[in-house]
Amino acid sequence: NAGVTQTPKFQVLKTGQSMTLQCAQDMNHEYMSWYRQDPGMGLRLIHYSVGAGITDQGEVPNGYNVSRSTTEDFPLRLLSAAPSQTSVYFCASSYSIRGRGEQFFGPGTRLTVL
Amino acid sequence: EDKVVQSPLSLVVHEGDTVTLNCSYEVTNFRSLLWYKQEKKAPTFLFMLTSSGIEKKSGRLSSILDKKELFSILNITATQTGDSAVYLCAGHGSSNTGKLIFGQGTTLQVKP
Numbered sequence: 001n002a003g004v005t006q007t008p009k010f011q012v013l014k015t016g017q018s019m020t021l022q023c024a025q026d027m028n029h030e031y032m033s034w035y036r037q038d039p040g041m042g043l044r045l046i047h048y049s050v051g052a053g054i055t056d057q058g059e060v061p062n063g064y065n066v067s068r069s070t071t072e073d074f075p076l077r078l079l080s081a082a083p084s085q086t087s088v089y090f091c092a093s094s095y096s097i098r099g100r101g102e103q104f105f106g107p108g109t110r111l112t113v114l
Numbered sequence: 115e116d117k118v119v120q121s122p123l124s125l126v127v128h129e130g131d132t133v134t135l136n137c138s139y140e141v142t143n144f145r146s147l148l149w150y151k152q153e154k155k156a157p158t159f160l161f162m163l164t165s166s167g168i169e170k171k172s173g174r175l176s177s178i179l180d181k182k183e184l185f186s187i188l189n190i191t192a193t194q195t196g197d198s199a200v201y202l203c204a205g206h207g208s209s210n211t212g213k214l215i216f217g218q219g220t221t222l223q224v225k226p
Contacts, residue, residue, distance in 0.1 A: 004156075031212055042118075042202070042216035043157075050212075058213055090156060100145060100206055103214060105156040 002026050004106035006091050012112045013081040021076040021109050023091030031094040032074040033058070033103070034066065036087040043090065049074055050097055081113045116141045118205050120217035127193055128225050135188040135220045137203035147179055147186050148214065150202040157202055160188070193224045 007022045025032065033048040045058030049068040063085060065077040074093075078085060091106040121136045139147060146164045150157035161170045163179035163186060170177050174193075179186045190197055200221050204214035 033212060035214075040218060042218050043204075043214070044216075045213040048212055094212065096212070100212060102148065102159050102162055103212075104159070105150075107156045 004091055004093055004104050006089075006106040006109050008109060009107065010110050012114065013078070014114050015082060017081050019078050019081065021078075021089055021091075021111070023074045023076065023106060024072050025074075025091075025093040025104075025106075026072065027093060027095070027104070028071060029093035029095055029104075030071065030097050031103075032068070033092045033094075034064070034074070034076045035090045035092065035105075036060065036085075037090060037108075038087050046076065046089075078111075081111075083113045085111065086113045087111060116205065116207060116215045118203055118215050118217035120201075120203050120220050122220060123218060124221040124223070126223045126225065129194055131193050131224075132189065132191045133193060133222065135190075135201050135203075135222070136185065137187070137217055138185040139203075139205040139215075140184065141205035141207045141215055143207045144181070144184075144205060146206045148204045148206065149177055149186070149188050150204065152200040152202055152219070153198075160201075190222075193222075195224050195226055198222060198224045 004025045030051045034046040035043040037043045047066040049055045089109045092103040094103045118139045149160040161177045166181040177188045200219040203217045
């Protein structure tokens with residue numbers, strides 16, 4: 001089991017560029033989510049999904065899109081990167097359909113927007 | 115507004131010391147409280163607590179929840195340098211988002 005994997009590990013973008021952060025899990029978890037971690041603010045939920053074809057917004061969704069075409073993959077798209085999106089991004093998954101059990105986190109993607 | 119507050123924000127101890135990390139929470143329709151350890155990478159799961167007064171234990175780490183006073187503590191006995199990390203506390207409500215409400219974390223440094 002690879003668990004939750006994320007690519008890339010590091011990324012530098014210029015303002016206005018777009019990109020996709022990849023997330024995959026091999027635990028057959030229905031629930032997946034994206035968080036961002038900023039100094040002094042803890043982790044905050046961006047988007048989540050309770051199964052293939054079902055996504056919804058979390059606490060800080062603006063500037064991000066998600067889709068869930070398979071159980072395994074949950075990519076996060078930055079439409080037009082802004083310096084405020086400089087952060088560390090974590091993908092997580094849970095065996096609980098509503099994410100109420102333990103959530104397993106990926107290794108993170110460190111994104112810098114210039 | 116839901117919130118989780120951890121204290122202290124940072125702590126420096128020497129190997130062999132015992133430490134207690136605190137977490138207070140205000141979470142609507144509270145269901146569970148989770149502790150994670152983060153060492154420069156992904157948070158790794160330590161404990162999930164749902165019932166008051168029942169201690170969860172794993173080696174030198176233990177945790178307990180008080181649902182009346184809305185707090186939890188994480189104890190680490192006989193600390194080692196490998197315990198140096200950020201310890202995160204997160205609350206879970208009954209919303210369908212699955213959102214974990216994280217505290218700011220406690221940075222623990224264990225000196226040899």
